[in-house]
Amino acid sequence: MTDDPVLNILQWTLLVFFMIPLIEIALGLLGAAWAHFGYLKAPGKFTDLVIQITSVGEEPDLVQRTINKIRSYELQMHHQIWVVIEPGHYVDYENADEVIVVPRTFKCKPIDKARALEYTRLLRAKEGLNRPDVKILFVDDDTLPSKRYVELAFDGDYDLCQGITVPSRWYAVGGWKHFLLSHLDNIRTRNCLIYCSCTQGITQKPLFVHGEGLCITGKTEEIVTWDRPIVASDDLVFGTNAAHQGMTWGYFHAAIQLVSPWSFKENLNQRWRWTWGNFDAIGNREIMPKGAAVFKGLKYALGFASVIASTTGAFLLLMGIAKVPPQAHVVFWMSLIAWFTSYGVTGWINSGGEPNRDLRQNPLRYWGFRAAQTLLATILTPVTALTPILVISYSVFRGRPKKFIMIKKSNKVMERTA
Secondary structure, three states: OOOOHHHHHHHHHHHHHHOHHHHHHHHHHHHHHHHHHHOOEOOOOOOEEEEEEEOOOOOHHHHHHHHHHHHHOOOOOOEEEEEEEOOOOOOOOOOOOEEEEOOOOOOOOOOHHHHHHHHHHHHHHHOOOOOOOEEEEEEEOOOEEOHHHHHHHHHEOOOEEEEEEEOOOOOOOOOHHHHHHHHHOHHHHHHHHHHHHHHHHHOOOOOOOOOOOOEEEHHHHHHHOOOOOOOOOHHHHHHHHHHHOOOOEEEEEEEEEOOOOOOHHHHHHHHHHHHHHHHHHHHOOOOOOHHHHHHHHHHHHHHHHHHHHHHHHHHHHHOOOOOOOHHHHHHHHHHHHHHHHHHHHHHHHHOOOHHHHHHOOOHHHHHHHHHHHHHHHHHOHHHHHHHHHHHHHHHHHHOOOOOOOOOOOOOHHHHHOO
């Protein structure tokens, strides 16, 4: 402690931020317990499932892989696979029940992906699939739900539900760039385990919503609709508006597997789109309700403040400028260990994807790979945690995108696996 009251207040304020990783660990454990014991299933309540792969149409091989894999699950519920694309692209997908080309003439409030989602919503209404016993599972062109994911999503007794985003498809392979970008995506899994588990599952007021693996009832889609003036973040907008209108939310532990960007340019473009999609939603009441906008805005502010305050506080403690009781130092070190450990756990989870396993036929190499990625994820914790702050700052400086930003999802590395 010091004799300067202002410095004393500053020291204890910074110490509060040190506790955030410990609080996050507690939230993650609470969310995991809820997903295991509190997630409600209603086998037999839902009769039909539409698995919709929404794509511009520029990743036909990747989409075909997803279709084939889902068919290999031999799902027991009555289900259809819809592929939704823009005009002028490949349409001859095998094993797809519907290949829907969104007409250029179709007009609604949103553009690009949300426009396609609104078009298919209207199609489902015409076909009588806007019922409460129908589930719709949304999949992007680079994502693949596990069999368990599909089954839990279908049986979930909720208007909306989803599981964990896991960048496990070709994780950390294909050169140093993709290795690093895969690890930068560890934060997505961490956010799901901590914040999605609690805000979707326990509070029913989602902070994050990801379009990959979002599962809703036909009745929910009919009530909420996608028809809002959005360019991006259609998933967040839909999920928060559904909660605002009293729809029930569920969260479960199963993986929706995705591919991390293959280049730094694509990574920045993807985050640029997300950032401004969120900003537009926060600032426009026609897009997002006030309560959800304030909640999301506070998370942004807390994220910036915690990084700055924690870093400043750590330097002050280590340099001996800030002097707090020994008990406070114990909290600091415990929280620091918890912070590094949480990212290490995501490295273990994300390195277990099937393509990685297929690439390493030798079990010793596979398990060695996972152990190495866990260690590297732990070491890279400061980089992974700080990058979103830098990317958001870059996105603000770059300015609002004028259209939906697409990135390339395929790479020659994928050719090694079926």
